[in-house]
Amino acid sequence: MGQTNEFAHRMASKTIKLVDSSGYPVGRKEVELKQTNHKFLFGSGIFDAVQVANKSVSADRLPFLEQKLVKFLDVFNFATLPFYWGTFEPEKGKPKTKELKAAAQWLKERNVAVKGHPLCWHTVTAPWLLDMSNEEILKAQFARIEREVSDFKGLIDMWDVINEVVIMPIFDKYDNGVTRISKDLGRVGIIKEMFAKTREFNPGATLLLNDFNTSINYEILIDGCLNAGIPIDAIGIQSHQHQGYWGREKLEEVLDRFSHFGLPIHFTENTLTSGHLMPTEIEDLNDYQIPEWPSTPEFEERQANEVEEMYSILFKHPQVEAITSWSLSDDGAWLGAPAGFIRKDNSPKPAYEVLKKLIKGDWYTNVTCKTDDNGMVSFEGFLGEYDLVCGDKKVSFILDKDAESVRLVI
Amino acid sequence: MGQTNEFAHRMASKTIKLVDSSGYPVGRKEVELKQTNHKFLFGSGIFDAVQVANKSVSADRLPFLEQKLVKFLDVFNFATLPFYWGTFEPEKGKPKTKELKAAAQWLKERNVAVKGHPLCWHTVTAPWLLDMSNEEILKAQFARIEREVSDFKGLIDMWDVINEVVIMPIFDKYDNGVTRISKDLGRVGIIKEMFAKTREFNPGATLLLNDFNTSINYEILIDGCLNAGIPIDAIGIQSHQHQGYWGREKLEEVLDRFSHFGLPIHFTENTLTSGHLMPTEIEDLNDYQIPEWPSTPEFEERQANEVEEMYSILFKHPQVEAITSWSLSDDGAWLGAPAGFIRKDNSPKPAYEVLKKLIKGDWYTNVTCKTDDNGMVSFEGFLGEYDLVCGDKKVSFILDKDAESVRLVI
Numbered sequence: 001m002g003q004t005n006e007f008a009h010r011m012a013s014k015t016i017k018l019v020d021s022s023g024y025p026v027g028r029k030e031v032e033l034k035q036t037n038h039k040f041l042f043g044s045g046i047f048d049a050v051q052v053a054n055k056s057v058s059a060d061r062l063p064f065l066e067q068k069l070v071k072f073l074d075v076f077n078f079a080t081l082p083f084y085w086g087t088f089e090p091e092k093g094k095p096k097t098k099e100l101k102a103a104a105q106w107l108k109e110r111n112v113a114v115k116g117h118p119l120c121w122h123t124v125t126a127p128w129l130l131d132m133s134n135e136e137i138l139k140a141q142f143a144r145i146e147r148e149v150s151d152f153k154g155l156i157d158m159w160d161v162i163n164e165v166v167i168m169p170i171f172d173k174y175d176n177g178v179t180r181i182s183k184d185l186g187r188v189g190i191i192k193e194m195f196a197k198t199r200e201f202n203p204g205a206t207l208l209l210n211d212f213n214t215s216i217n218y219e220i221l222i223d224g225c226l227n228a229g230i231p232i233d234a235i236g237i238q239s240h241q242h243q244g245y246w247g248r249e250k251l252e253e254v255l256d257r258f259s260h261f262g263l264p265i266h267f268t269e270n271t272l273t274s275g276h277l278m279p280t281e282i283e284d285l286n287d288y289q290i291p292e293w294p295s296t297p298e299f300e301e302r303q304a305n306e307v308e309e310m311y312s313i314l315f316k317h318p319q320v321e322a323i324t325s326w327s328l329s330d331d332g333a334w335l336g337a338p339a340g341f342i343r344k345d346n347s348p349k350p351a352y353e354v355l356k357k358l359i360k361g362d363w364y365t366n367v368t369c370k371t372d373d374n375g376m377v378s379f380e381g382f383l384g385e386y387d388l389v390c391g392d393k394k395v396s397f398i399l400d401k402d403a404e405s406v407r408l409v410i
Numbered sequence: 411m412g413q414t415n416e417f418a419h420r421m422a423s424k425t426i427k428l429v430d431s432s433g434y435p436v437g438r439k440e441v442e443l444k445q446t447n448h449k450f451l452f453g454s455g456i457f458d459a460v461q462v463a464n465k466s467v468s469a470d471r472l473p474f475l476e477q478k479l480v481k482f483l484d485v486f487n488f489a490t491l492p493f494y495w496g497t498f499e500p501e502k503g504k505p506k507t508k509e510l511k512a513a514a515q516w517l518k519e520r521n522v523a524v525k526g527h528p529l530c531w532h533t534v535t536a537p538w539l540l541d542m543s544n545e546e547i548l549k550a551q552f553a554r555i556e557r558e559v560s561d562f563k564g565l566i567d568m569w570d571v572i573n574e575v576v577i578m579p580i581f582d583k584y585d586n587g588v589t590r591i592s593k594d595l596g597r598v599g600i601i602k603e604m605f606a607k608t609r610e611f612n613p614g615a616t617l618l619l620n621d622f623n624t625s626i627n628y629e630i631l632i633d634g635c636l637n638a639g640i641p642i643d644a645i646g647i648q649s650h651q652h653q654g655y656w657g658r659e660k661l662e663e664v665l666d667r668f669s670h671f672g673l674p675i676h677f678t679e680n681t682l683t684s685g686h687l688m689p690t691e692i693e694d695l696n697d698y699q700i701p702e703w704p705s706t707p708e709f710e711e712r713q714a715n716e717v718e719e720m721y722s723i724l725f726k727h728p729q730v731e732a733i734t735s736w737s738l739s740d741d742g743a744w745l746g747a748p749a750g751f752i753r754k755d756n757s758p759k760p761a762y763e764v765l766k767k768l769i770k771g772d773w774y775t776n777v778t779c780k781t782d783d784n785g786m787v788s789f790e791g792f793l794g795e796y797d798l799v800c801g802d803k804k805v806s807f808i809l810d811k812d813a814e815s816v817r818l819v820i
Binding site: 166170183186187188189192216217220221223224225226227228229260261 | 576580593596597598599602626627630631633634635636637638639670
């Protein structure tokens with residue numbers, strides 16, 4: 001357990017008064033305080049949960065995917081599920097609500113928090129929007145937000161509301177309905193509308209703005225949104241590093257620039273590969289298409305080192321509240337990149353072991369101590385969920401920054 | 411007179427009923443309709459007006475500066491006066507209010523509209539701000555705005571409220587008070603505060619945001635400001651083209667991107683030189699310091715062609731309401747560049763003649779016509795101020811888009 005000052009913001013002290021069901025102190029007993037979950041969100045994109053939860057995959061592939069999810073559950077407590085309009089509702093009026101609900105439910109039952117990604121984006125948006133007037137597209141976009149946010153309330157209470165707005169109105173790779181309406185509304189205008197609509201149907205949800213653009217453009221956009229009163233709960237930063245790890249200096253510089261808004265920061269889409277680097281002259285990562293992008297032992301070591309440094313920097317930063325790796329596995333990874341923590345055969349790479357050691361070891365609290373005559377015991381630990389085990393009895397509690405002392409009945 | 415459709419937005423038709431002092435129609439008389447001023451603002455920086463109005467220059471230089479101003483008045487109807495805090499109030503509490511008032515008055519008497527530049531900027535700001543806390547700097551900045559805007563109300567009703575905000579909080583060439591407070595307030599925040607304060611002390615003034623950055627950064631900043639309810643009256647665009655004329659394509663692209671906000675656009679600081687081009691590798695124009703930057707006949711022809719094309723494109727664009735050339739003369743021009751319409755000896759370059767022909771010829775209305783039996787006469791002309799001359803009598807009127815007909819007493 002790394003109880004150093006650099007993690008003070010991730011920890012709390014608590015004094016527990018342990019009593020039995022009659023209210024008598026449980027004195028002079030050995031108790032184990034075992035962390036069972038992090039408050040911090042360690043996530044990954046886990047689109048396979050849709051197929052596993054719905055068993056909508058061939059019988060020989062299902063066990064493989066189930067095994068992949070075991071690897072996910074061993075380390076992570078946070079999942080991003082796909083709500084791309086174009087794949088969620090490829091045919092107008094036939095959304096995959098049932099399939100996504102099953103996946104969200106499957107994850108929730110396993111104590112995994114779920115984020116929906118994204119409600120509004122110009123890429124992979126519904127192709128049938130192109131047949132509509134701009135007024136109709138906006139109405140359809142509102143109706144889609146109302147439907148998904150209402151249908152999933154309680155299962156999904158965190159949304160990437162709108163994605164990549166810096167480029168949205170000038171996106172020119174192909175015509176699409178969302179770029180069309182973003183031109184009408186302007187960047188801040190479309191963000192304002194989409195946040196208002198999402199908030200309307202889930203007032204308590206955590207709502208993110210998300211972008212791969214980490215330049216001054218995104219800073220000014222956020223600045224404008226906040227001054228326009230848009231209720232952004234967290235700033236989403238993508239960090240697909242197929243062309244090489246940003247490194248400490250850039251990472252800290254980005255954190256510095258985006259933390260001055262005083263909002264929580266989520267690293268929403270992180271990629272560090274265990275393969276050769278994509279050439280830097282590629283501007284749109286989607287343009288890099290190669291038949292084979294192997295994971296190699298040498299690059300797996302590099303990936304493990306980068307993962308260790310990057311996660312440590314982010315976990316140390318008081319405003320970062322979530323890190324999502326975009327690909328858990330090389331199997332099915334975006335661009336065919338060896339971007340996973342596990343290989344195509346589900347075997348863990350060094351990065352997986354390194355991350356597991358941090359999340360479930362160095363940054364996890366498991367202590368044994370003894371209650372005093374009055375049943376009191378004090379401890380300090382990483383924020384999250386805990387079991388207190390005493391003999392054959394167990395009681396669960398949450399360690400947060402709110403209360404210094406608590407009475408537990410065992 | 412260029413009464414073609416491309417200038418329809420700059421023109422109006424008017425029917426005048428001319429009557430004598432007893433109210434009888436002045437029928438079947440020849441009248442001259444002579445434009446005396448443009449509605450459109452054709453301007454230049456004319457800092458020499460301070461010295462001329464105050465006669466605060468050596469006796470041998472004064473006639474030279476007066477002659478320069480004659481050249482200005484022959485063509486232009488709009489002047490930018492310097493309100494750089496560091497030169498306006500180099501010693502705290504001793505502002506050059508009297509000197510600037512004399513200059514503004516001098517210009518106003520000559521029917522020249524005046525803009526103050528700028529109320530808030532990180533460059534040439536008051537050095538004594540550095541001794542203050544950020545709270546004190548902000549108070550001083552507010553007090554400075556209150557003082558200048560109040561003192562000059564009626565003389566100066568147009569202000570570049572805040573200058574170059576895109577770079578303001580990350581400006582790192584030297585420490586300064588304005589960058590310090592912009593870091594606290596954020597970009598949109600400092601714009602909001604400065605506009606509110608300026609508006610408070612001159613509610614009817616025309617207030618500009620001004621920047622040399624014409625990238626997506628400035629677009630997003632404006633978008634944020636407008637969504638935050640900041641009352642920007644006109645978008646100021648700098649266009650110092652020491653490194654070469656933008657050309658039609660870039661100019662139209664910039665107009666296209668900044669006109670979709672629906673606001674008037676002012677080209678606030680235009681430069682086209684009649685010398686060699688500054689190398690493009692120079693990033694901050696201020697870094698280019700050379701002993702001599704001559705104006706040559708060859709480059710004077712180029713400048714004249716560029717001026718003709720650029721002014722024509724801007725005058726044709728319905729949202730552009732002002733063009734200010736930063737330097738009237740090579741004498742005293744920024745960076746020592748041959749950026750003027752006149753040379754160091756006050757002799758006009760071809761660009762001066764070209765521009766005069768456009769402003770006072772092609773885009774100016776002078777017609778002679780005859781009233782009918784009822785004293786009626788109709789005409790179409792460029793928007794602005796007019797004299798109607800009939801025999802030895804004269805009456806002035808304004809041609810605008812508001813009223814189709816007017817009754818004039820002569």
